[in-house]
Amino acid sequence: MNPPTDHASPGARIAVDAMGGDHAPASIVAGVVEAARAFRSRVEPVLVGDERAIRAELDRTGGAGLGLEIVHAEQRVEMDEGGADSYRRKKDSSLNVATRLVRDGGAVGIVSAGNTGAMVAASLLNLGRIPGVQRPAIATLIPTQANRWAVMLDVGAAADCKPIHLFQFGILGEVYARVLLGIARPRVGLLNIGEEPTKGSDLAQEAHALLVASGLHFVGNVEGKDILHGRADVVVTDGFTGNVLLKFAESVWAWGVSAVRREIGEHLLAKMGAYLLKPSLRRFKDSVDYSHQGGAPLLGVNGIAIIGHGRSSPKAIRNALRVAADLVERGILGEIRTELERVNGGKVASS
């Protein structure tokens, strides 16, 4: 099979940080090659990073003939280094080069599975915020009992939030649920530790008041137990609580499997049961697997910015590119601008 070398892809140009992630550049390049083969009419990936290393991976994965564009970047941000100041410390990191590419119109979006703090800083400082947005937020999808997804944000961009930030997260999340999930009028809930408006932290109580007056379809406080139940399509919270919750949720599967294995022990019938149940459990696991959603967008910056999981597999990268294409095609940036103006005439947003 000879992939065409002469292509005129009408797809959205998405810069991919080839050097970000635990298995970069190998799994990143592999994922990009998969995406280019699967839906190049929708997305035209631009690989950003060490050119020699990227070419080697393209050769290895058989993607050399695809004619993918490479933009060289001299430096890379490591997973374990402080992310926030890498913007200044490593001017020529693949992240900075990729986000500058978006800023300068060379691409409409970026995908990175690298250091989250560095990705947030590079996106924020190179792309800037959509007018009216005070703090961008990372949105993730949560599989609910209602057999549909919910959006939770922020899950790590903003550890310390003010009420106005949570209010704006409500707007950003509502647009994301509408645009990506196709929910006509998403129910927006505020994560809190009680149902009544007067319950919870000072932050939550003040955010509650703003959300009530927002004109969003605000369904009030939701508690920890309500998230998986699907009581809201959008769960608004600060980046500290959201990040703790997300990482906890990601760890539940491994914990459950090890605990059930311990209970099964040498029980033969139970072992047989586990064997027979395996396909169903596999489907369940796949249905909630992060690699299926591919990545979480950083909402509120001037560009499509998708943050992949640090352990991103090629499949996750491919899906991150698909999500980026979805968001470009559905015009999420314009939708966010419109919604910011609509809600309270932008008054609260700019206060």
Place this chain on the structure above:
Amino acid sequence: MNPPTDHASPGARIAVDAMGGDHAPASIVAGVVEAARAFRSRVEPVLVGDERAIRAELDRTGGAGLGLEIVHAEQRVEMDEGGADSYRRKKDSSLNVATRLVRDGGAVGIVSAGNTGAMVAASLLNLGRIPGVQRPAIATLIPTQANRWAVMLDVGAAADCKPIHLFQFGILGEVYARVLLGIARPRVGLLNIGEEPTKGSDLAQEAHALLVASGLHFVGNVEGKDILHGRADVVVTDGFTGNVLLKFAESVWAWGVSAVRREIGEHLLAKMGAYLLKPSLRRFKDSVDYSHQGGAPLLGVNGIAIIGHGRSSPKAIRNALRVAADLVERGILGEIRTELERVNGGKVASS
């Protein structure tokens, strides 16, 4: 079987709020009767609440002959009413009467499965705090992958915390892990959204500095994914994050079961598998079930105060009484006082 009516129980006198909880007084009285039958040498329950209703339940459960003491209380705090101000609004609630009983020496502890906010207020205001403790905290047990329990606190007493509060939660949790779980030198971790001391919210960063200097066996920041992994024996966090996390965790089982059921569908072999696996899953569920730990102590007040789950079954109430007895016998109040003085000579604690 005629239980003795003439008993001289040397057990710890524990006041039980008979009117608190979704199924009060029925399941509360039933649990008390079970406890009195099972380990009255360790605990002497005192039923507090509507005398007529309690007597009716004692008759119904066959506990009338046990000679259990009843202290009448005219009022009860409902599950859905504002808890914090019920202390003043309902002077003669079973909660107030029970905590005053402890204050006046008529009992050494209280168990309630009622309104958590009301329980915290009644305990705080009637019992007072242990000298040096600024904010009491609710501690819960978390089953970890390491096949041992971890303590997490606070899970709902203090929604807004300062660094000094988290520091003190570290002390309270350390004593609880030592006294209840028998861990000689518990590893204390601070829940945060990154491993490095400079990561996370302002609150977490400042608390980190205090805990480093505490003399506790502080293992640094733990992330959401580290909790179930068992990286720390004590997980310190504010009551907002802790409560959201706990309630989320409690909802995972129901969500997983419904999702796996959906995947199993009409697959016959998978159905058989689920059937064969059921005993193991049941043991797993029992091992992580809240009713086994029975209740979560409110640590830092001048008395043993155990908060039961609102849905408390008789078994959960019985176990809450067992935990109360454990804490009395092992002298946790004295241990907390000693530890507060030892850590930094009580300097930080009283600042």
